[in-house]
Amino acid sequence: MDLLLLWEEFINLLNSEKYIVKAYYKKITGIPFLYIKVEDSFDQKKLEHAIRIRAAQVMKGKQLHSETTFVRADHSFYVYRHRFFVPQEKMFCCGNLCVDCIRLKKG
Template sequence: MDLNVIWDFFIEHLNAEEGIDEAYVKWSAGIPFIYVRSKKGKRDIEYSIKKWSAKAMRGKRLHSDTIFFREEESLYVYRHRFYVPQEKMFCCGNLCVDCVRLKQ
């Protein structure tokens, strides 16, 4: 699974959202930060981020995490990442207590 395709879809649609002037990603020390320039309120921006990240992840085993970082006038910065959940996806044959075969 190529996360670049998911990031491209996410940023493209976030930029097309009404009320958002500009949205882009900067990577700092391997951590992605979303910069959103908008006249919308913080709550509306966070709703848009959640909406488009959910649509970008649809049909894939991914999760997202968004944390507000800072605000300067009409520029909002969020730490946002897509990640694969840390859970077993197959039986390794070691009779583990949390084996996927035992889940219902």
């Protein structure tokens, strides 16, 4: 799975939102940051909801998760640390009676 293509689709979907002026991402020291400029007086909660919805759209049918963390805002410019990642799954039983034990997995 090519995460670069996933990011491109994600950014295109964000840029298609009518209240987002510009969205792009940059990797700084290996950490992807999402930069979003929105129309004036736009609600941050609505923006974060749109990020979650658009991330879910690009991850649909793939074994991926996303994590978004607010970094800073300046008027109508927002910065988030956003990443797509493959969840780690246990491959063996460690004997600690974990709730996600591989022995309890069905199928």
